[in-house]
Amino acid sequence: MEKFESSxxxxxxxxxxxxxxxxxxxLVLISHMSDPGVWGFLNGGLGVTLFFVISxxxxxxxxxxxxxxxGRISISRFYIRRAFRILxxxxxxxxxxxxxxxxxxxxxxxxxxxxxLPLLATFNGDLAGGGTFVHSWSLGIEEKFYVIWPFxxxxxxxxxxxxxxxxxxxxxxxxVFSYVDGLRYFGTYTAILAGCVVALLMHSNRGFxxxxxxxxxxxxxxxxxxxxxAFILDPVLPGGDGSGHAHVVFSYAVALLFPSIILGTSALxxxxxxxxxxxxxTRTYAIYLFHLFCIDGVNLVIPPxxxxxxxALLRLVLAALLSFGVAEIMARVIEQPxxxxxxxxxxxxxxxxxxxxxxx
Numbered sequence: 001m002e003k004f005e006s007s008x009x010x011x012x013x014x015x016x017x018x019x020x021x022x023x024x025x026x027l028v029l030i031s032h033m034s035d036p037g038v039w040g041f042l043n044g045g046l047g048v049t050l051f052f053v054i055s056x057x058x059x060x061x062x063x064x065x066x067x068x069x070x071g072r073i074s075i076s077r078f079y080i081r082r083a084f085r086i087l088x089x090x091x092x093x094x095x096x097x098x099x100x101x102x103x104x105x106x107x108x109x110x111x112x113x114x115x116x117l118p119l120l121a122t123f124n125g126d127l128a129g130g131g132t133f134v135h136s137w138s139l140g141i142e143e144k145f146y147v148i149w150p151f152x153x154x155x156x157x158x159x160x161x162x163x164x165x166x167x168x169x170x171x172x173x174x175x176v177f178s179y180v181d182g183l184r185y186f187g188t189y190t191a192i193l194a195g196c197v198v199a200l201l202m203h204s205n206r207g208f209x210x211x212x213x214x215x216x217x218x219x220x221x222x223x224x225x226x227x228x229x230a231f232i233l234d235p236v237l238p239g240g241d242g243s244g245h246a247h248v249v250f251s252y253a254v255a256l257l258f259p260s261i262i263l264g265t266s267a268l269x270x271x272x273x274x275x276x277x278x279x280x281x282t283r284t285y286a287i288y289l290f291h292l293f294c295i296d297g298v299n300l301v302i303p304p305x306x307x308x309x310x311x312a313l314l315r316l317v318l319a320a321l322l323s324f325g326v327a328e329i330m331a332r333v334i335e336q337p338x339x340x341x342x343x344x345x346x347x348x349x350x351x352x353x354x355x356x357x358x359x360x
Contacts (some may be wrong), residue, residue, distance in 0.1 A: 055142060056194065056196040088335070088338050126144075171193040211358060230250035298322065
């Protein structure tokens with residue numbers, strides 16, 4: 001047990017989580033191909049749910065480790081790093097969508113887009129309704145959460161002292177809200193909170209013991225079918241895939257699989273950590289933002305609505321290659337340089353603050 005805990009606490013990178021990101025973006029891409037006769041059984045929404053769990057776990061783990069290393073976290077430096085990571089590609093993608101709509105008459109119409117644009121431009125796509133750039137809804141959910149989460153759990157003394165309890169209460173409330181008409185929006189945060197709670201548990205002595213017990217192969221082998229069943233049943237349960245009926249079960253099943261994936265006790269770990277799979281995972285943000293434009297390009301060559309498996313696969317391969325190609329260019333030219341700039345800027349601020357404060 002101590003060996004597992006030491007290995008976990010000293011790890012600076014979990015490649016298998018990038019592998020999970022690849023699984024997530026693959027589900028989203030396939031579900032957006034508009035070939036329901038072939039891919040209709042896949043629920044891309046749960047691909048986003050998977051990404052939310054990963055995100056909650058990673059962000060919370062990074063915050064905890066910064067706090068332990070420096071005695072506190074810098075909320076401002078967190079926001080600066082986040083801005084350099086998220087904003088540039090988002091506004092490039094939004095600008096492309098705006099040009100397509102206003103200059104070329106593409107998408108759902110200029111009137112609809114103009115009404116929604118103020119919400120889209122302020123990361124409120126989850127409140128903007130349907131139309132062009134609708135996939136930004138998930139980023140709206142995430143960014144609102146990360147505006148509040150670091151301040152709530154790492155800056156307010158009362159919540160900081162009872163962090164795990166507060167997070168657990170929020171998770172339970174969010175789970176319940178998923179099934180209540182009028183409150184289902186708040187249920188969308190269940191997956192992120194589930195990832196956050198797992199991170200908090202794995203960074204506490206007692207919690208790590210409980211999480212390590214979940215990493216036993218027999219338990220993992222029970223959770224995998226549960227996640228698959230939730231994934232399959234979600235669209236056919238009452239209310240369809242917007243009901244949230246399977247969303248909570250899938251979120252919990254995936255979150256409880258994290259100990260076995262992180263600690264390397266699951267056979268999945270080796271597969272997810274393969275270099276080609278993890279490399280794609282490092283490009284998922286750009287793929288997510290630009291994949292719908294790439295699918296539109298493929299649609300001009302091979303129309304959607306294919307019933308033939310071969311043609312549907314061809315469309316999928318073309319869209320995937322185009323999306324990855326665009327993402328790779330964006331990552332090398334814009335995303336990665338600006339991420340490094342954000343880290344450099346906050347590191348400089350940290351060194352400047354150290355003589356005065358004595359802490360990070």
